[in-house]
Amino acid sequence: MTASPQNDHQPLKPGTEFLRLEGITKAFGGVKALQGVSLSVRAGEIYHLLGENGSGKSTLIKIISGAQPPDGGTLYVRGVPYSRLTALQSLEVGIETVYQDLSLFPNLSVAENVALSAQLVQQGGRLARPLNWKALRQTAEAALRRVGLRDDSVFLETPVADLPIAVRQLVAIARGIATKATLVIMDEPTAALTQKEVENLIGIVSDLRKDGVSVLFVSHKLDEVFSIGGNLLILRDGQKVAEGELKDYTKSQVAYLMTGKALDQTRYRSSAPQKEGLLEVRELGRKGGFEGVSFALQKGEVLGITGLLDSGRNELALALAGVRPAERGEIRLEGRSIQIKNPSDALRLGLAYVPEDRLTEGLFLQKPIRENIMVSILDELLRGYQLDFAASNEKAWEMVKNLHIATPNVMIPVQSLSGGNQQRVMVARWLATEPKVLILNGPTMGVDVGSKDALYRIIQNLSSQGLGVIIVGDDLPELLQNCDRILVMRRGRLAREFMVPDLSEETLTKELLSETSTL
Amino acid sequence: MALTSPPQTRSPFSVWQALVQRPELLTLTLVLLLALVIGLINPVFFTPQSLFDLLRASTVTGIFALGVLLVLAAGGIDVSFTAIAAFCLYTTTLLVLNVAPDAPFALPLLISIGFGLLLGLLNGLIVHRFRAPSLIVTIGTQYMIRGFLLAFIGTKHIMNIPEGMDRFGRWSLFQFTTAEGARASLPVAFLLLVAVALLTWWILSRTLLGRAIYAVGGSVPIAERLGIPVRSVYLFVFGYAGLLAGLGGLVHASLNQLANPFDLVGTELDVIAAVVLGGARVTGGTGTVIGTLLGVVLVVMINNSLILIGVPSTWQKVVIGAIILLASGVFSRRKLA
Amino acid sequence: MKRKTLWIAAGLAALAVGVTGLVLAQKKYTIVTVVKITGINWFNRMEEGVKEYAKETGNNAYQTGPAQADAAQQLKLIQDLVAKKPDAIAVVPFDPAVLEPVLKQALERGIKVITHEADNQVNTLYDIEAFDNVAFGARLNERLAKCMGYSGKWTVFVGSLGSKTHNQWADGGIANAKKYSGMQLVDAKQETADDAEKAYQKAKEILKKYPDIKGFQGSASTDVAGIGRAIEEAGLNDKVCVFGTSLPSIAGKYIExxxxxxxxxxxxxxxxxxxxxxxxxxxxxxxxxxxxxxxxKGYEKVSVTKGPGQGFIIRGNAFVDVDKSNLKDYNF
Structure with missing residues (x-):
């Protein structure tokens, strides 16, 4: 039933059907990921594929992009039926995918990452063909300009490994739109982007739409979904539960359809900080990162630290975690001056850090949940020269239960968990060390509404037990929902301090983007 | 803002920055430094004869290294190429001696690279088919090929190599007489290295295949996702490494005027070290032809100049190890920067 | 020959020797020579000797060996032989350690065990070495010294610094050269990894460093081939002397x-x-x-010393010196 790929992309009239899925099923070892999903994608339309982690979104994307074959059902591309698409076929018929993990080659240059697959597809996947560098550059330049990145030769030749994550995200988007695709799938494209970059992306999407290109978004950020507009597809437990125009739904209806339960959109912060000081930072500095940073954290307080990507907020977090230690200034914990020279210092003293990029900074993806949790407390689990596996099983189970990690057992590899559950394993690891201060960097990046809710409840629960929590990031609603105070950083310095209860998102956004320091 | 700001410049020194971008410059610097040191200790090093000796000694190692470069670039590693080379050189010599001892060099050349290609493809097939780590696979094939050679083909040194090989091995490109009355020459075989280097450069930087090799070396799952035929890439790089092993082996025997089945095996780490010192990473996805050639020159120079600078033979291995460690230390500093 | 008759004959012989002191003429023994590998020139040449012996004595002496250079195959072959119980076996071990148990078993069964090129073998009655290694190295060096006119710079190569015999040969040579005040040793014991190409490269470096070098002594059989090629290319055939351990089949071309x-x-x-x-x-x-x-020849006045086990080591002076004049006499 597999038809030959079509290389000639006749532009479709807006509104004509480009892709139709009928009764797509897929199971993984008995677990039904997709149970007969049917949907239709018309040219020049925008779609939002919504659903909680584990709802089957990723599987559906993989089937459309040819990364995995479906077990049953049919895909129709321009009316031609396929029992499955290979990765090459999918690209050939004009489906481009911006993967959640970005799928960039770290060792290749920006230009190659953006434009190489275009030439490969042009040659039908045959490798024994000359490479057209000129065409490659031109394709790359055009695509980079569209996403608002530089198009000079220095940037074109930079290896992707040398780019910050936000720029990589844009490079991945540039690849998605580099060819005249008919459908661009974007899996959480805004996860690493700042507000301004997101606005730019929204501009790109509406341009694409004008060219008759359809865009399928996978996103968790309902605010964004509604500001972009278009159509809605909601999956729950491998089944389609809603399909229609966004304007016919409210946010809470969507949230309800996704999770099956009504969500509390209000503030999570429940308890108040204790009057007892916990952590104090004085005139902390590190060359190229931040300077003269002073603040205090009370027991049971939740403190937010925000700022733009280059504001120094990440560097400050890494300094507290001992990853890139501070060079100047003093850190006091419970009144005593402490030295944090490396991550194990931080850990030993009771400062736990959950990094932003759990894939590269934190988890051992191929290793089981248990090992990922127990790695931080190996000392404790050591009996003589042997690890006490019974105790580590017990500890891992306790964590899995407390943090509601959805898994049948603690021995399955972390990579087979959904994003939200992976994040919780990461939190579990550091909670296992029974820290005094928990530093969370972008804790819900790439995590769905339901998981966010769960994590926020965990944060609040921990703080009520006297743990000091620092949330670093630029998810403003998240900070506003969870924190007592928010510090805004700018150019490596603390620019402003806000008490949260009387703070609006607008004020905070304005402060974030303002250029002058007021502190 | 991140949207428009350039990728972070991480070091103030533009020289260092250049080294980060072009690792082969670092190798070149090391080569020049080492040459300077050797020449200062023993000025004999600064003679055209030394240059000829260096290029000659680099010929076979260079041919091997270019094959290894492709495998490393694709994220694999090959330690079987020396066994393939020994198999090809010996089997080809025997075959040609028995069938057509007077055939021109082209015949043994074609036979040897043919054998090499087949054995290399076998490596590629196993690595892809069983998704096995290429190190383990090629350790296995190294033993198998060598064992088969010694057990079933022969163990005897063959001094009277076929006429074509003999003539090719003695054929000089340049020749002159030094002041002391000794003759110095550069064999034509060196041109084979030049040709292979040009071909490899062309494949790597001017074809889709070349970019696909680096892509696979960067990440196999991503390459699959983007429709890159990973199997073809594996077959090609291992086949190419095998083919070059066959070529290098035959050139070795021709220059050596001797087909010795015990030769070459054991030198694979020297070759891999050369490629890595030329800027390729063992983890894959990087490496250039010019860097590899410089790495080969570096390793050959270290190996062959210790006598000139008067290092006693008992200390030579220590010194070689120390220089390689030093060089790789410089390289890892570069990566951290 | 039927075993029973053999036994009776052997019994009678022993009795005769013991009682009357008479030696029974033309007693027929079965002696099997086991070599490392069959089909190569070296052991073909050995087989000529075995056949010659059989012809002259009328004993049932023959040679066998594995078709592949492999310790395990040699072991298997000897195990089978022991079961057949010949009168004696003469073994050229591929790896002496591997053969210890089976040779012990052979001795226990009354089979006489003789070895060759295995002076560390424990389970043997006599191990035969063609010569003393140090003396051999000295003899090579003596020929080199003579060629050099007993003066000038010279050097010696070894396959590897870890090879015991190569070092013994080199040390014998070095000790010999000390007798002549004009002989100046430079950069001794360069390693060649038994690879002619390495020997060639090292020789070129030596020639570059010491343009006035007069002599090379090689240890690995490929050493002189590599040195010879470097000398030939440099056009120094008449100016530099090269001697070393090797075989006519490997070095012949350069001797010519x-x-x-x-x-x-x-x-x-x-x-x-x-x-x-x-x-x-x-x-x-x-x-x-x-x-x-x-x-x-060469075993006219052997030295016998205690071996590592119960047996003894027999050393001859069986040097064979080959140069252009007698190269044709040896085909291996």
Whole structure:
């Protein structure tokens, strides 16, 4: 039933059907990921594929992009039926995918990452063909300009490994739109982007739409979904539960359809900080990162630290975690001056850090949940020269239960968990060390509404037990929902301090983007 | 803002920055430094004869290294190429001696690279088919090929190599007489290295295949996702490494005027070290032809100049190890920067 | 020959020797020579010796060996032999350690065990070495010194610094050269990894560093081939002397052109004859003593020393010196 790929992309009239899925099923070892999903994608339309982690979104994307074959059902591309698409076929018929993990080659240059697959597809996947560098550059330049990145030769030749994550995200988007695709799938494209970059992306999407290109978004950020507009597809437990125009739904209806339960959109912060000081930072500095940073954290307080990507907020977090230690200034914990020279210092003293990029900074993806949790407390689990596996099983189970990690057992590899559950394993690891201060960097990046809710409840629960929590990031609603105070950083310095209860998102956004320091 | 700001410049020194971008410059610097040191200790090093000796000694190692470069670039590693080379050189010599001892060099050349290609493809097939780590696979094939050679083909040194090989091995490109009355020459075989280097450069930087090799070396799952035929890439790089092993082996025997089945095996780490010192990473996805050639020159120079600078033979291995460690230390500093 | 008759004959012989002291003429023994590998020139040459011995004595002496150079196959072959129980076996071990158990078993079954090129073998009655390694190295060096006119710079190569025999040869040579005040040793014991190409490269470096070098002594059989090629390319055939351990089949080409002046080795044919003769003597109940003449060239006055086990080591002076004049006499 597999038809030959079509290389000639006749532009479709807006509104004509480009892709139709009928009764797509897929199971993984008995677990039904997709149970007969049917949907239709018309040219020049925008779609939002919504659903909680584990709802089957990723599987559906993989089937459309040819990364995995479906077990049953049919895909129709321009009316031609396929029992499955290979990765090459999918690209050939004009489906481009911006993967959640970005799928960039770290060792290749920006230009190659953006434009190489275009030439490969042009040659039908045959490798024994000359490479057209000129065409490659031109394709790359055009695509980079569209996403608002530089198009000079220095940037074109930079290896992707040398780019910050936000720029990589844009490079991945540039690849998605580099060819005249008919459908661009974007899996959480805004996860690493700042507000301004997101606005730019929204501009790109509406341009694409004008060219008759359809865009399928996978996103968790309902605010964004509604500001972009278009159509809605909601999956729950491998089944389609809603399909229609966004304007016919409210946010809470969507949230309800996704999770099956009504969500509390209000503030999570429940308890108040204790009057007892916990952590104090004085005139902390590190060359190229931040300077003269002073603040205090009370027991049971939740403190937010925000700022733009280059504001120094990440560097400050890494300094507290001992990853890139501070060079100047003093850190006091419970009144005593402490030295944090490396991550194990931080850990030993009771400062736990959950990094932003759990894939590269934190988890051992191929290793089981248990090992990922127990790695931080190996000392404790050591009996003589042997690890006490019974105790580590017990500890891992306790964590899995407390943090509601959805898994049948603690021995399955972390990579087979959904994003939200992976994040919780990461939190579990550091909670296992029974820290005094928990530093969370972008804790819900790439995590769905339901998981966010769960994590926020965990944060609040921990703080009520006297743990000091620092949330670093630029998810403003998240900070506003969870924190007592928010510090805004700018150019490596603390620019402003806000008490949260009387703070609006607008004020905070304005402060974030303002250029002058007021502190 | 991140949207428009350039990728972070991480070091103030533009020289260092250049080294980060072009690792082969670092190798070149090391080569020049080492040459300077050797020449200062023993000025004999600064003679055209030394240059000829260096290029000659680099010929076979260079041919091997270019094959290894492709495998490393694709994220694999090959330690079987020396066994393939020994198999090809010996089997080809025997075959040609028995069938057509007077055939021109082209015949043994074609036979040897043919054998090499087949054995290399076998490596590629196993690595892809069983998704096995290429190190383990090629350790296995190294033993198998060598064992088969010694057990079933022969163990005897063959001094009277076929006429074509003999003539090719003695054929000089340049020749002159030094002041002391000794003759110095550069064999034509060196041109084979030049040709292979040009071909490899062309494949790597001017074809889709070349970019696909680096892509696979960067990440196999991503390459699959983007429709890159990973199997073809594996077959090609291992086949190419095998083919070059066959070529290098035959050139070795021709220059050596001797087909010795015990030769070459054991030198694979020297070759891999050369490629890595030329800027390729063992983890894959990087490496250039010019860097590899410089790495080969570096390793050959270290190996062959210790006598000139008067290092006693008992200390030579220590010194070689120390220089390689030093060089790789410089390289890892570069990566951290 | 039927085993029963053999037994009776052997019993009678022993009785005769013991009681009357008479030696039974033309007693027929079965002596099997086991070599490392069959089909290569070296052991073909040894087989010539074994056959010659069989023809002369009428004993049932023959040679066998694995078709592949492999310790395990040699072991298997000897195990099978032990089961057949010949009178004596003469073994050239591929790996002495591997063979210890089976040779022990053979001795226990009453089979006489003789070895060759295995002076560390424990389970043997006599191990036969063609010569003393140090003396051999000295002899090579003496020829080199003569060629050099007893003066000038010279050097010696080894396959690897870890090779015991190569070092013994080199040390013998170095000690010999000390006798002549004009002989100046430079950059001794460069390693060549038994690779002619490495020997060639090292020789070129030496030539570059010491343009006035006069002599090279090689240890690995490929050393002189590599050195010879470097000398030939440099056009120094008449100016530099090259001697070393090698075989005519490897060094012959360069001996003919004069790039290599001479090589030394031992003749496996003679070693084959000696092994069988010693085996016969043991079977006849004779002891081999220091200074004895075994009736083979180079083994006229052997030295006998205690081995690592119960047995003894017999050393001859079976040097074979080959140069252009007698190259044609050796085909291996």
């Amino acid at each position: 052109t004069g790039a290599v002046d001479g090589i030394g080795f031992w003749d496996p044919k003679d070693a084959g004859i000696v092994m069988n003769k010693v085996a016969q003597m043991v079977l006849e109940g004779k002891k081999i003593t220091d200074g004895m003449n075994l009736g083979v």
